[in-house]
Amino acid sequence: MKKIVLYILFIILLMFTMPIVFTNQFEQTEQTVAEEQPEYEKANYGDLSIIRLLHNETGEVEELEFDTYLYGVVSGEMPASYEFEALRAQAVVARTYTIYKIAHGSKHENADICDSSLCCQAWISKENRLARWEEEKREEYWSKIVKSVDSTSGRYITYEGEPINSFFHSNSGGKTELPINVWGGSYPYLQVVETAGEEAYNGFSSEIEISKDELIQKMLEKKSDFQINFEETECIKILELTESGRVKSVKFGNIHLSGVEARQVFGLKSTKFEVFLEGDKIKFKVVGYGHGVGLSQTGSDALAKQGKTYEEIIKHYYKEVEIK
Numbered sequence: 001m002k003k004i005v006l007y008i009l010f011i012i013l014l015m016f017t018m019p020i021v022f023t024n025q026f027e028q029t030e031q032t033v034a035e036e037q038p039e040y041e042k043a044n045y046g047d048l049s050i051i052r053l054l055h056n057e058t059g060e061v062e063e064l065e066f067d068t069y070l071y072g073v074v075s076g077e078m079p080a081s082y083e084f085e086a087l088r089a090q091a092v093v094a095r096t097y098t099i100y101k102i103a104h105g106s107k108h109e110n111a112d113i114c115d116s117s118l119c120c121q122a123w124i125s126k127e128n129r130l131a132r133w134e135e136e137k138r139e140e141y142w143s144k145i146v147k148s149v150d151s152t153s154g155r156y157i158t159y160e161g162e163p164i165n166s167f168f169h170s171n172s173g174g175k176t177e178l179p180i181n182v183w184g185g186s187y188p189y190l191q192v193v194e195t196a197g198e199e200a201y202n203g204f205s206s207e208i209e210i211s212k213d214e215l216i217q218k219m220l221e222k223k224s225d226f227q228i229n230f231e232e233t234e235c236i237k238i239l240e241l242t243e244s245g246r247v248k249s250v251k252f253g254n255i256h257l258s259g260v261e262a263r264q265v266f267g268l269k270s271t272k273f274e275v276f277l278e279g280d281k282i283k284f285k286v287v288g289y290g291h292g293v294g295l296s297q298t299g300s301d302a303l304a305k306q307g308k309t310y311e312e313i314i315k316h317y318y319k320e321v322e323i324k
C-alpha cells in the first residue's frame, strides 16, 4: 500500500516537473549559440568592462559587457555572409571606434555610445538580428559573429601608442577619402587607399534621376536665393574633385555646393558622382556607398577573399598602425 502511495506521489511530482524540464531545455537551446564559445580567452577591459548603450528609439540605456555589445555592432554593421577575416577586421575596428569615442568624450549624457550608424555606430539586438536571417542560417551566422569578436577579444588599433579614430564605411568605390574633405581635420593614418574588387558588391554604383522642378525645390530648401537657367550651358557643373576622385565642389545655377552638401541635398550614396542634364531630367551617376573614410567593408571582404588576414586588412586601410 505504502509503495503504491509513493508511486502515485512520484507520478504527480513528475507531471509537475516534466514541463519545467522541457521549458528549460528549450530556453537553453535558444541561447546556446552565444554561449558555446569557450575556446577564446576574454580580455579584461578594466574601466571599459561595461558599455552603456543608448537605444535612440526608446531613450533607454542598456548596460552590456564590451564584447557582448560588439556582437550587436558587428552583426548590425556587416553582413554575416562576409568572409570571417573581414568580420574580424570589423570587430577590431568597432572595438577601437568605441574605445576612441569614450576616451574623447561621449556625445551622450548618460551613455557611452548609441545604436545609430548616423550618430555613433549601428547596433542590433540578437533577437532582431536572428529574426532577419533565414532560419537555416541563424546558428551559423550568429556563431560566426560571436567568434569574430571573441577571437579578437581586447584587440584594438593604435597609432603611436594611442587608439585611432577608426572611421569605416560601406563601399569606397575603389578609393578611400581623406577626412579633411568630409568633416575637416586630418589624421596621419587616414590616407587615400585603393582596393580592387569593390565593384562586385551591391551599392557600388547607383543612379538617381530627378526632374528640373525637384532640383529647384531641393536647392531652394538649401539656399533660398537659388536661381538657375537650364538653357545656359554649364548651368550644372562639377568644379573640382578631391584626391580620391570625389566631388569637392559643384555648381547648380548661382550656387556652389561642396560634394558633401550635394550628397545630402539629393540623397546620394556617396560624393563620388557625375551629374548630367538630360532633357527634362537631371541624372546623378554615383559610385561607392558612404563617406569613404577609413576601412571599406566591401573592400575588406574583397581583400579577405584574396586571402588577407584581418590584421593585413586593417593595415591596408590604416597606415602605420599597430594592433594591440
Ligand SMILES: [Zn+2]
Pocket (backbone or CB within 6 Å): 107, 108, 113, 114, 115, 116, 119, 120, 121
Ligand atoms: Zn550616438
